[in-house]
Amino acid sequence: MPVSLPNNQVPDCLPDPWADDPLLQQTLAGCDHTQRSRLAAFGQLLAGEEAAGWARDANACAPQLVSHDARGERIDTVRFHPAWHALMALWRREGLHRMPERGNADGFLARGAAFFMAGQLESGALCPTTMTFAAQPLLASSAYGIAWLPGAAADGYDSRDVPWRDKHALVLGMGLTERQGGSDLRGNEARAVASDDGSYRLSGHKWFYSAPMADGHLVLSRQADAHDALSCFLLPRWRRDSTRNGVAITRLKDKVGNRSNASAEVVFDDAEAWPCGEAGRGIRTLIEMATYTRLDCVLGSAALMRGATAQAVHHARCRHAFGRTLAAQPLMQAVLADLALETEAATRLALALAAAFGRADALSLAWRRIVTPAAKFWVCKRAEAVCAEAMEVCGGNGYVETGPLARYFREAPVNSIWEGSGNVMCLDVLRAVRQSPELAEVLLADLAAGVAADKPMRHALGELQRLFALDAELLQARARAVATTLALLVQGVLMRRGAPDARADLFVASRFGEGGALFGALDADAATRTAVCAGLYPERA
Ligand SMILES: Cc1cc2nc3c(=O)[nH]c(=O)nc-3n(C[C@H](O)[C@H](O)[C@H](O)COP(=O)(O)OP(=O)(O)OC[C@H]3O[C@@H](n4cnc5c(N)ncnc54)[C@H](O)[C@@H]3O)c2cc1C
Missing domain, CATH: 2.40.110.20 (Butyryl-CoA Dehydrogenase, subunit A; domain 2)
Incomplete structure (x- = not known):
């Protein structure tokens, strides 16, 4: 006899990373209609069952090394599941691999947005896509590499294992x-x-x-x-x-x-x-290339945060316990609102950084040189914490492989390790400030203007300036404090300048005052707690 079991499990959540994300749409509001329409179409594709299947299959069926052919000859080939190639082709088609023209801030922003959306689906195929993107300035400046540039920037994807001159996309x-x-x-x-x-x-x-x-x-x-x-x-x-x-x-x-x-x-x-x-000058050359891959680590980690928090919010809205939905429980509201705020600040930082890569004014250069390593350190670290907490919101289901959370959770630490691990990024912030004091001055002046009305942020900025005055050895030991404070100040100022007052107030109060270390310690009333999630993760009509 078939047994009928009760089931109040939550239905799958396949968010549309464009249509369901008001913050992303707001940030891209100044871009032209074509760019926005393209992102909207991309969002629909990413929200489909087929794309979810590619992400699942490409990770479940890991690539296999085929070192030799049947006759014993070395071939050193890697065999991938077709889903991998589908993802690679999709990222190429959306231009995630293509370096926007210098000075095209909207181009960098739109590419950053697309990367952020893609990262909510799958991260592995973004690795070669990012490296192809980052390689282009170097190829363009090299006598031998220049011939590779059209193939590296080409829209198509050519998975054939044949000499590069015979391929249309590299x-x-x-x-x-x-x-x-x-x-x-x-x-x-x-x-x-x-x-x-x-x-x-x-x-x-x-x-x-x-x-x-x-x-x-x-x-x-x-x-x-x-x-x-x-x-x-x-x-x-x-x-x-x-x-x-x-x-x-x-x-x-x-x-x-x-x-x-x-x-x-x-x-x-x-x-x-x-x-x-x-x-x-190989190290310098490759570190310049890594500036771009570090930008993508920040975008990719913000994407994991957005993807994980969207799953958590969806789960809490659908799941009932103790007589009401989880999302209606005051403590769960505090956790979700905190995750949403953290993700908002990371998203604002990642997208502002992407746009800064397309500008040449002194403040944008300061962002590129000094904020990039601080953001790479901080956002990648916070992604680990957000993914872990979002997983717990989903209870036992968060810890099994049926949804994307397990994949997000395993993915998050790698952004912190490669392209310069956490400590190395913090030391790079110090190096950047030492090597480019004029850029540091411009950045600190902008932060000072941004925090003028906020006592706790003013205090943090004073603390940052005090740290910069330490002698070199002591300063090294405090490099994490420097990078953390700098990243938080940048996020606080972005929240003040772009977010509604209630969210900015909550962010500043929790990140520069009480709470912040663990998610869910927000001091906010019920209306504010629910408004945070409603504003950032609106329920579909
Ligand atoms: C999945 C994956 C893919 C990768 N792909 C590539 C690739 O394609 N190409 C490539 O070149 N590399 C790649 N890497 C390597 C990656 O870039 C390195 O692992 C990373 O740079 C750290 O180097 P390491 O492993 O040798 O650790 P180490 O250099 O030994 O560092 C270990 C730890 O010490 C810390 N540390 C180092 N110096 C200091 C210091 N002065 N003060 C304080 N702390 C310090 C680091 O932050 C780190 O946490 C990949 C790594 C992973 C995990």
């Missing part, structure tokens, strides 16, 4: 990290020796080499004919003579999250490579 990766260290790259040992034809032969290894199927990687290596200084090289997957390049994939990493994406360990055996950027 994917780029980055190879910096060796066993000796990813933060302190000065220990790199890969070595490139010049050939007669202008190319180099590269030997050594990389300990992390994501997207090993990319058409080319920008690799950090010692350059034998430049006193073994570290230089940047473009290393194609195929040699000029159409044979496979000397890159052996030792294994694929078995990662906590980011499972759809392949991250390899590789060994270079006389791999053909071409100089890219100035000889001996």
Whole structure:
């Protein structure tokens, strides 16, 4: 006999990351109609069952290394589920891989918005997409790389494993990290020796080499004919003579999250490579590229926060316990409102940062150089906490693989680790302030104007200035305090300038006063608590 079981479980939630997000629409209000319509159409696609299936399948069926063919010849190929290719093609079609023109702040903002929307669906395929995006300024400035630019920027996606000259669309990766260290790259040992034809032969290894199927990687290596200084090289997957390049994939990493994406360990055996950027300035060249990937870490982490909080709010609105919905329980309201505020501040920061990348005034340059590492540190860290708390809102269902929360939760820490781990970002804030005091001055002046009417934020700004005056060793020890305070001040000012008063008041009071360490300690009345979620996560009619 079939048994009929009671079931008050919550229906699936497939939010439309454009139509269901008033904050995103408001932030993009100044962009032209075409950009907004495009984002609206993208949102509908992301909210569909098919896209959700791609995200699920690409992660459930992780890429497989096929090192040799049937005859025992090395092929060093990675086989992906078709869902991976569908995601890669979709991100390309939406232009997430394409660098907007310099000076086009709306272009950067629209791309940032699209990236933020995409990150609510799936993060793994965004990794090679980001690297392709970030590589373009470097390709454009290199005699060899310039020929790659049209393919890197092309709209289509070409998954064929053939020489790059035969392809209409190219994917780029980055190879910096060796066993000796990813933060302190000065220990790199890969070595490139010049050939007669202008190319180099590269030997050594990389300990992390994501997207090993990319058409080319920008690799950090010692350059034998430049006193073994570290230089940047473009290393194609195929040699000029159409044979496979000397890159052996030792294994694929078995990662906590980011499972759809392949991250390899590789060994270079006389791999053909071409100089890219100035000889001996490889670290600087690749760190400039990483400024863009760090922007995407901030956008991607804000996306995880938005995706996770949307799931939590939906669950709480549908689920009943103790005689009413969870969303009607005062304590749960406090948790949800706090998650929503944190996500709002992260979203505002991420999108403002994206727009700043498209401007050349002093304040935007200060954002790009000083706020980027602070935001990368803070938003990526907060994403971990938000994803964990949102998971708990969904109870046991949050902890199983049937919804996206488990994937968000596993994904969140990687944004904090790669492209410069947390501490390294905090130290970079100090370095940026030291190297560009004039930009720091512009940034601090803008913050001072923004916090003028807020006593707790004024106090925090004073504390930040006091920290900057510490001697170097002490300051290093307080670098997390510096980056945290700076990021919070930037968020507080953005909230003051853009959010309704009630939300800005709540953010400032909780982040610069009582509460803030754990979600749900907000001091707010019932009307305010519910208004926060209603304003940011409106219920569909
Ligand atoms: C999924 C994944 C994919 C990746 N893909 C790539 C890729 O495609 N290409 C690539 O080049 N790399 C890649 N990486 C590597 C990544 O960039 C490095 O792991 C990261 O930079 C940290 O380097 P590490 O692992 O050697 O740790 P370490 O450099 O040993 O650092 C360990 C810890 O020490 C901290 N630390 C370091 N220096 C200091 C200091 N002076 N003071 C205080 N704390 C400090 C760091 O913040 C970190 O928390 C990937 C990593 C992951 C997880």
